[in-house]
Amino acid sequence: MPELPEVETTKRGLEPLIVNQIIEQAVLYRANLRWEIPKHLPTTLANQMVNSIARRGKYLLIKFKVGTLIIHLGMSGSIKVVNNNTPLKKHDHFELSFTNGKSMRLNDPRRFGAVLFSADNTHSLLDSLGVEPLENLFDDTYLYNKSRKKQQNIKAFIMDSKIVVGVGNIYACESLFYAGIDPKRKAGSISKKRYAILTQRIKHILTQAIKAGGTTLQDFSSVDGQPGYFSQTLSVYGRENENCTQCNGKIMRFTQNQRSSFYCPSCQT
Incomplete structure (x- = not known):
């Protein structure tokens, strides 16, 4: 299962590739992951710019003006950024296509991952989390x-x-x-x-x-x-x-x- 170092590695890899990029479309290829991907995402995220990306525990937080996309890699998930015209791979379940010709794709063979959304930047999955181990509070x-x-x-x-x-x-x-x-x-x-x-x-x-x-x-x-x-x-x-x-x-x-x-x-x- 991807843990903090793997999610942090993913976050750092995504940051220069997607921050300040504008979404052309969000595509749900398979919505039934651990929880169902919200069906409103294609409408909600269209023409939105990625303001920042952060990590909380094992969750990736992609932040927009309209709210936060919350992604968990589950047991076997990974995220790649590819050209828009790159053929889909088996188990590619969710995609953000950007106006610069690139796409961010979530691949999750076991489908224990999650793609969720919070309009007010909060979520019950995040509220119960303990301290971050690399911060000073953890001693x-x-x-x-x-x-x-x-x-x-x-x-x-x-x-x-x-x-x-x-x-x-x-x-x-x-x-x-x-x-x-x-x-x-x-x-x-x-x-x-x-x-x-x-x-x-x-x-x-x-x-x-x-x-x-x-x-x-x-x-x-x-x-x-x-x-x-x-x-x-x-x-x-x-x-x-x-x-x-x-x-x-x-x-x-x-x-x-x-x-x-x-x-x-x-x-x-």
Whole structure:
């Protein structure tokens, strides 16, 4: 699933290509994604100029004078900008065609993505989101205070989008490894000193992943079609039974919260 680094990579790739461009038409090729794409978009967005593009958690926010287009890439989505006359690909479900001869297309094979619209720039999906992990509000004090009396495991805790957004499964595994924290530990049992290390590791891992263009394991590619190269530097995720990069132990995998968790039993306590 595209997480914060992949969505941020997409946002940065789109920004110079679509901001200040005027929409010629919006086309719904298949409206029934995770939620139905609003049928009014072709009328609402016609002749509108893209004022800016932002990211909130895993949502892309394309802003117009008339409101905000909210896009989620789901499990397998990606966005490309191509020439208007480029043949459609299978699973191209939504398109913004611009007057400069370019088109922005959402491709989503599994159809878990979303294209929504808010006329007043608010939405219930955004209202419940926690802090952004790369902002100053996300620090050891914040995590420590939020974790008190929490019985859930630390991995589920840092992946909870109501606590902090965008720390997906890959980045949670990697951050806990570098913080030396066992993913099975209860969030409420971890000291503030260890949360200080964990917040630093989360920020570092996400920053490095953005620089590498995100992580491509199966479907994700950036606006220009390039894969994310952070997968080449993963230390634990996907490395079951391989040697730990920091000790002589073996990386282990187990199922946790219906997801695969990877960790080193020797390094993480």
